[in-house]
Amino acid sequence: MLFMFSRLGRALTPALALAGIVLASALAGTSVQAAASTGVPKHEAPIPPATLALMQTKNTGPASPMLIRLYKREAELEVWKRGADGRYGRLKTFPICRWSGQLGPKRKEGDRQAPEGFYAITPKLMNPNSRYYLSFDTGFPNAYDRAQGATGTALMVHGTCSSMGCYAMTDAGIAEIYALMREAFRGGQKAVQLQAFPFRMTAENLVAHRLDPNIAFWRQLKEGSDRFEATRQEVDVRVAAGRYAFQPSKDPDSEANILAWRAMEEDHDAVLLEEGRAAIRTTYADGGQHPTFAALWRRGVSLGEVSRPEALAFAGQVRVLQPARPLRRDCPADGPCPNPSTQAGIVLATAAPDVFPVASLAQSPVLWMPELPSLLSASTAGGDPAILRPSPLMIAGAPPIMSPGWTSP
Secondary structure, three states: OOOOEOOOOOEOOHHHHHHHHHHHHHHHOHHHHHHHHOOOOHHHOOOOHHHHHHHHHOOOOOOOOEEEEEEOOOOEEEEEEEOOOOOEEEEEEEEOOEEOOOOOOOOOOOOOOOOOEEEEEOHHHEEOOOOOOOEEEOOOOOHHHHHOOOOOOOOEEEOOEOOOOOEEOOHHHHHHHHHHHHHHHHOOOOOEEEEEEOOOOOHHHHHHOOOOOOHHHHHHHHHHHHHHHHHOOOOOEEEEOOEEEEOOOOOHHHHHHHHHHHHHHHHHHHHHHHHOOOEEEEEOOOOEOOHHHHHHHHOOOOOOOEOOHHHHHHOOEEEEEEOOOOOOOOOOOOOOOOOHHHOOOOOOOOOOOOEEEOOOHHHOHHHOOOOOOOOOOOOOOOOOOOEOOOOOOOOOOOOOOOOOOOEOO
């Protein structure tokens, strides 16, 4: 396993973390490389041995049903597998190399928006002959999208690092996701549920984006997300009167857990609003990318074809629509107010600019989660070995990062 943190809990330096990512990328491509060397078609590449071993530790297997959860702002795709207890558990998290557009649903052909919502991926939506290595169609437009008059076709999750309304995972990334879906279908699963969200559906995120024009739609998605979180079972979703409608669980205990979860989240919302949390809007020039890939690119690692790379400099700009209300401190009657900096849990609001970027991608090693491989494989089925290529954006003076099986031009 690749660890990005020391045993004392400190984040490793960017150079060490990045070196680990490159090494992991070579390991991640082993199964795909083996498939290529034996003449196995790319769509039949086996699930990597490390992932098979991980399944065993989670009491699941290749033929067990799976589910996908996807988050735009975090640029992460999660694969969940159903265990022997009938509940889904998160198996792996894959970084998204590129998505396009803004946070929010797709509305019309050509708007570059990647879809958000609940979709059912059936075997017929899998494409082994994709121009982007391998792909599967999200199923957009679904019944909700059609009820809104949304238009658009061929909204995919695919390989490479280029997007025009799709989620691009790199070739090695989509190869593993494709293999996981293929084996689940062969195990009898009729459709894989795809839950696509603008961000992680926490009370904090919903309160922060409460003035965004898409908030009513996102609150519908939040209900579906809460139902999954409470039960860890696939959401039974319909569309009624132009809205997502989630069917009650057939198990009274499960439904009670869902209602309790929803009540807890609503209480959390109320507390955050009472605290006077800031209202923001997160904007993009044209979509985003996981920090892992941004860091690799800055170190000179080729990502292949990347759509509109210039737009990534303006990804995740946060505009404050309503400033946070300063918190009131409770001071003891018989003494001075304590220094807030020494009190855990007390944060005083400070003046902030109207627009500021999310944490610098190049300086955020803590975002490189241990389970996130770079997914730039040493080679792909039917492809050439990956090559480290120089980049004008390479950090000055940074040492070259090499790993066995990689070559330098």
